[in-house]
Amino acid sequence: MSGPLTGVKVLEIAGIGPGPFCGMLLADMGADVLRVDRLQANDLGLPVPPKFDIMSRGRRSIALDLKQPAAIQTVLELAARADALIEGFRPGVTERLGLGPDECLARNPRLVYGRITGWGQDGPLAQAAGHDINYIALSGALHAIGRKGEAPTPPLNLVGDFGGGGMLLAFGIACALFEARASGKGQVIDAAMSEGAAALMAMFYGRMAAGHWRDQRGVNILDTGAPWYEVYETADAKHVAIGSIEARFYAELLERLGLDPAALPGQFDFARWPELRTAFAAAFKSKTRDAWCREMEGSDVCFAPVLSLAEAPQHAHNRARGAFVDIDGVTQPAPAPRYSRTPGAIARGAPRRGEGGAQALADWGFSQAEIDGMSARGALLRED
Numbered sequence: 087m088s089g090p091l092t093g094v095k096v097l098e099i100a101g102i103g104p105g106p107f108c109g110m111l112l113a114d115m116g117a118d119v120l121r122v123d124r125l126q127a128n129d130l131g132l133p134v135p136p137k138f139d140i141m142s143r144g145r146r147s148i149a150l151d152l153k154q155p156a157a158i159q160t161v162l163e164l165a166a167r168a169d170a171l172i173e174g175f176r177p178g179v180t181e182r183l184g185l186g187p188d189e190c191l192a193r194n195p196r197l198v199y200g201r202i203t204g205w206g207q208d209g210p211l212a213q214a215a216g217h218d219i220n221y222i223a224l225s226g227a228l229h230a231i232g233r234k235g236e237a238p239t240p241p242l243n244l245v246g247d248f249g250g251g252g253m254l255l256a257f258g259i260a261c262a263l264f265e266a267r268a269s270g271k272g273q274v275i276d277a278a279m280s281e282g283a284a285a286l287m288a289m290f291y292g293r294m295a296a297g298h299w300r301d302q303r304g305v306n307i308l309d310t311g312a313p314w315y316e317v318y319e320t321a322d323a324k325h326v327a328i329g330s331i332e333a334r335f336y337a338e339l340l341e342r343l344g345l346d347p348a349a350l351p352g353q354f355d356f357a358r359w360p361e362l363r364t365a366f367a368a369a370f371k372s373k374t375r376d377a378w379c380r381e382m383e384g385s386d387v388c389f390a391p392v393l394s395l396a397e398a399p400q401h402a403h404n405r406a407r408g409a410f411v412d413i414d415g416v417t418q419p420a421p422a423p424r425y426s427r428t429p430g431a432i433a434r435g436a437p438r439r440g441e442g443g444a445q446a447l448a449d450w451g452f453s454q455a456e457i458d459g460m461s462a463r464g465a466l467l468r469e470d
Contacts, residue, residue, distance in 0.1 A: 089116025089421070089430040094169045094263065095450065097161070098145070099185075100124065101174035103218070103243065104202045104279060106141040107252030108172055112259065113144030114421035114430045117170075120446045122161060123149040123439040139436040140418045146434075146442030156463045158184050166193040167450045169266075170259050174202045177212050187274045197272040198262040202255045204246075206278035218246035218279065225250070225283035230290060234304030234311065250282025307331065313363035314339060314353065317392060318370035325392035326370060326378050339387045343369040 094117040098109045113119040121142070136142065150157035162185065165171055171190060173180050180186045187199045204221045205211040211224075222228045222245045223238075232239040255277040266272055293299035305311040314330040330339040336353050340346075345365060351358035370378065375391050382389040393401060399410035399417050411420045414435050421430035434442075447457050 088428065088433075089114065090425055090428045091260075092116035092428070094118065095167060096120070096259075097122065097164050097168040097171045099161075099171070099173040099175070099180070101172075101202075103174075103247040104251030104255065104277075105172050105174035107248050108200070108202065108255040108259070109145065110141045110143060111253065111256040112170075114432060116428070116430060118446075118449070119145045120164065120168075120443075120450065121145045121147045121437070122152075122164075123147050125149050125151045125439075136436040136438050136441075137414045137416055140416065142436035143413065143418075144433045145437050146446040147437040147440055148443035148447065149440040152183055152185075154463070156460060160460055161185055162189060162193055163452070164447075164450060165190040165197060168194065168197060169263060170198040170200060172200045172202070172255070172259075177203060177207045191272055191274075195271060196266050198259055198266060198275065199272065200255050200259050200262075200275045200277065202251055202277045202279070204279050206281065207276045218243035218251075221246040221250070221279040222283045224280045225287060226291075227283045227287050229301075230287070230303060230309060232303040232309075234302070236303070238303065245286060246279040246283050250284075250286055251277065251279040254279075254282035254285070311359070313359050313366050316363070316366070318367055320370055320373060320375040320378060322374040322376075324375035326375055326382075327390050327392055328366075329388040331388070335386050335388050338385060342382055342385065342387060345369060 091112060094112070096109065096112050096117045096119045098105065098119055098121045100106075100121050100123045109119045109121065148160075150160060152158060152161070165185075173185075181188075187201075190197055190199055201207060203212070204216040205214060205224075219228065219240050222240075225246075227245050228238045228240065230238075231241055255275065258275040258277055262273055262275060290299055294301060299306055303309060307315055310316055312331075314328060314336055317325050317327050319325055328339060330336040333353070337347070340350070343366065350365060351361050353362075373381070378389070379391050383391070391401075398404060404410055409420055410417055411432065412418075413432055416435075421432060424430075444457055444461075447460075448454070
């Protein structure tokens with residue numbers, strides 16, 4: 087193992103979306119993440135072979151039948167040995183299973199019990215079903231994303247599930263683990279994706295309160311309202327992105343586009359932004375994306391080509407940085423962020439249900455007799 091979380095044991099109750107993403111982040115940083123899978127396949131998203139399940143990398147797995155008291159006992163014994171636990175059920179589910187915070191913290195007062203839900207553990211919507219698109223809608227984030235005169239555009243499930251969900255929970259767990267070192271006490275983390283998405287919108291709420299942001303789509307500096315913070319089509323039907331906000335960056339943009347500032351509206355002449363957009367669009371349409379890369383990439387224009395998922399790993403900068411790695415023939419993002427002394431690493435690919443479970447139990451302090459007993463009672467699937 088490698089990374090700043092080496093030695094930290096995390097018990098992950100299998101879920102979808104933000105929970106696995108949180109587990110991936112922790113595993114990438116060296117935590118020993120043991121996932122509790124169900125004995126049988128379930129409806130947790132679209133199933134893919136383990137090698138393609140990138141968010142499940144770095145784990146080992148035990149498969150338990152949580153309808154059996156022996157399996158519940160196993161999870162409680164694991165919680166007693168863990169530093170942190172991740173669960174993403176609706177509020178009250180782990181309590182009904184006998185695996186709630188009270189039961190786990192009674193076994194292990196230092197345990198950090200991380201809970202990730204869409205709406206939080208209480209409130210009028212706590213028991214309602216939802217997905218990323220619903221959580222970011224309630225936070226104000228979805229309303230703000232899109233072009234003027236068009237409906238809001240869902241930004242994949244990056245804002246709710248991952249940025250405002252899994253990453254928020256990973257941050258919460260790291261903070262609680264740090265605090266537990268001093269206090270000797272664990273605690274429960276209530277991470278709600280709707281609130282995480284709202285936290286990501288902090289700057290925009292501040293700017294709106296100051297009168298510098300209009301509560302409309304596509305009319306502000308960062309939401310495609312400004313023609314100098316925009317995506318443009320090139321001659322070969324590809325796209326480039328520019329973010330020339332600062333005056334000197336904007337001046338360089340005009341120079342490299344071959345446009346005369348005296349013949350154009352001012353950068354912040356909001357009423358004449360459509361004229362600027364038309365001029366920029368015509369200029370970018372005159373050359374291919376690669377030609378514009380040769381002209382602008384590496385300059386202070388604040389420029390980048392819009393790359394596809396297939397293209398991004400091949401870009402020279404990403405290759406030089408090792409931003410993507412190949413695991414079992416699958417190209418995927420490398421662990422981030424980077425550390426000078428304790429770099430993160432991908433310990434292994436995603437496990438099959440039960441893969442590595444027996445060895446993980448042994449590493450966590452279970453005797454061979456205990457492991458054999460769980461298997462004999464049918465509460466544990468082993469695929470070692």
